[in-house]
Structure formats: structure tokens, C-alpha cells
Amino acid sequence: MKALATTCALSLGAALSAGHALAQTYPVTPGQQATAQQVAQRGVPLSALAANAPERYTVRKGDTLWGISGLFLRQPWRWPELWGMNLQAIANPHLIYPGQTLYLERSNGYARLTTSRSGNETVKLSPRVRSESLRDLALPTLRMHLIEPFLAEPLVVQELTLQQAPRLIAASDERLLMSPGDEVYARGPAGTPFAAGDGDERLYRVFRDAKPLKDPITQEVLGYEAQYLGKVELLAAEAPPNLPDGAAAEPAAANTPQAQIPATLHVTQIKEEMRAGDRLLPEPARQYRSFVPHAPQDAVEARVVSLYTSNAMRYGTENQVISINKGEADGMEPGMVLSLISQGRQIVDKTEGRKETVQLPDQANGTGMVFRVFDRVSYVLVMDTRRGVTVGDKLVPPQ
Secondary structure, eight states, X not given: OHHHHHHXXXXXXXXXXXXXXXXXXXXXXXXXXXXXXXXXXXXXXXXXXXXXXXXXEEOOTTOOHHHHHHHHBSSTTOHHHHHGGGTTTOSOGGXXXXXXXXXXXXXXXXXXXXXXXXXXXXXXXXXOOOOOOHHHHSOOSSOGGGTHHHHHSOEEEOXXXXXXXXXXXXXXXXXXXXXXXXXXXXXXXXXXXXXXOTTOOOEEEEEXXXXXXXXXXXXXEEEXXXXXXXXXXEEEOOBOOOOOTTOOOOOOOTTOOOOOBOEEEEEEXXXXXXXXXXXXXXXXXXXXXXXXXXXXXXXXXXXXXXXXXXXXXXXXXXXXXXXXXXXXXXXXXXXBEEEEEEOOOEEEEOGGGOOEEEEOXXXXXXXXXXXXXXXXXXXXXEEEESSOBOTTOXXXXXX
């Protein structure tokens, strides 16, 4: 029993330490903390609760903060008010785990959320040996698998970025298409041999054909969206040609660069097969992101630029990704929530013998959340929608 008690104590200590580290990784922002403290004084008005808000709910694996907030509140993105109902019990909403029970308490026209009827959370320990990461157990804001591919792809760049990047030139055999496990060769731009960059980077992402993203209103090019193909690892940098012992390289003819031995790379992952001419950019450092839903502080009116999921699709639906014509330069940031507005159609009124063009009013169409931001373009996950989202639709702060 003594050994078991020691093991439980060590496990709990490790969990608390990991929880502290996780809290630092997923901090509550000052704005959210201020909102939570304000709400914690008395709770939220009963009018803010969802019509069928449950009296209690036990968190399950697969839940998200957005989804649980939607059970209790009319607007799921207002989670600081939900988790701020009891700061003593729920100090950080990113540390909500499966198995915890949340209770809704109503009093004097207001509601609070707590993890126990008495306001003090009870943690039950059982003599089991488990090895799980708290980072994996804590609830995410939303279903990360929907956006994880878009955190590395696509890439919005300036027109010359890919043109000046290293390029694939051939595979080790005579095949035109390159697949996982292949050794391939690449060269840098003229006058710059391809070598590992600062920090000895060895991993690169492969892109092709940067297509222009145009503002649907002004037709101005906001950036170029590069097609993500996969990943490669640099095995050997581009090098001067091998020369016999004692031989000297002949001077290069005018305007002719000295021949180089190309860099050698290993194809580690593909989304689509690669070919000569595709471009390489360094793999960015892995980031763990927690998206905290919040409304814009300032007025904003964005427009849908494109539906990323498929060029053939005309309408975007729930859980799909769209790009909009506002970016970091316009104050966009990850977690920002916007209301989707469908453009009203123009129709011809033929009643009573008339033939007049009539503009139908715009209609509220759901909610989207910004999750990746570039200078003048952002990517948005459609959280819910009543009808298809189309290019040119508006996005405005939620009411």
C-alpha cells in the first residue's frame, strides 16, 4: 500500500506539473480574464443561456470547448463568460478534461457554471497505471483535424517568393513524377547554391503554381496561394563539381554559371506527386495552437475570396475552409469570430405586368472562425451555416 500511495502521489505530482506547463502553453488572455472576472461576480443573465441548456453535463472524449459552450450559451464563441462563471473551480478553460461534470446553477436571474454542486471540485484517484499526455487529454476549442492540414498548407506568398526558391530538377531515375522514398535532386536560384539554412534546416515543404487571390470587390491581387505537395529532407547540399586531383576549374564563360552538383533530398511525405520545377521552402517550427473564440474589437467587413476545399465547388458548407480578403494588416487574428452574411440576389419583378429589377436583402447565414492569418488574406473555418457560402459573401462582427 505504501508503494501504491507513493506511485499515486508521484503520478498526481507529474499531472499537476504537466497541467501547469499546459496552462502556460494555452494561457487565458488578459481580455478573457477580465471578462471572466466581471462575469464571476454574479454570473451571466439567464437570457444568455441556450434554450435547452442542461442542468449538468459530463465531458466526453471528442468534445470541444466550442461544442460544450453551445450547450449552455446561445453563442458558443462567448466561452469566457461560460468558463468565467466560477473562476475558483475553472481557472483555465483549456484544462477541462473528459470525465469532469459541469453543473449549471441558477440564482436571482443569473447563472453560473461549476464543477461540483458545492463549488469545490472533487478529484477521484484510482489505483491504475496510465501514461497519457495532458496535452492530448485537454479539450481543444474545436476539432483540430479539420484545420491541421491548413496550418502547414496552403501558403500565401508574394509573387516572387516561389520564383526565387530552390527547385526540384530530377529524380534519381528517369521517372517524371516523384513519390515517397525517392531520392530527388534540387538546385538553388542562380548564384545561390542550395544548402541548409540558418539553424541547419533539413526539412522542406514542396509547393507548385502560386495562383492569385483576388479581392472579389476591387479585383486587386492580395497574394498568391501556393499548392502544397508534400515534404522532403535535405541529405546533401549543392556543391562544386568533382575535379581530378590537382585539376583547376576552368573559368566559366560569360553569363554561364559554373556547373554544380545538385543537392540530394529524400521524399518523406506527399499529398500529390512532385515533379521537376516544383519549389522548396523551409519547414516551419511546429506550433501548438489553442484558438480562443472572440469577437473583433473594431468594425470589420470582409468578403469571401475563395473556397479552398475544391476549385470545382460553388458553395462552401459547415466544417469547410474559406479564404477572406482581410489579414493581419487589417487586424485579423486567430480565434476571431465573424458572422457569415449571404448576399441577396437580384430578381426581376414580373408581377402586375411589371419588369423591374429588385435587390433582395442580405441574410444571416451562420458563423466562421479565423484560424490562420497572412498579411492581407486569412483562412476561416465555417462553424455553422444555414445555406451554401459563396465567393463574395460578407463576414461581419457577430451581433
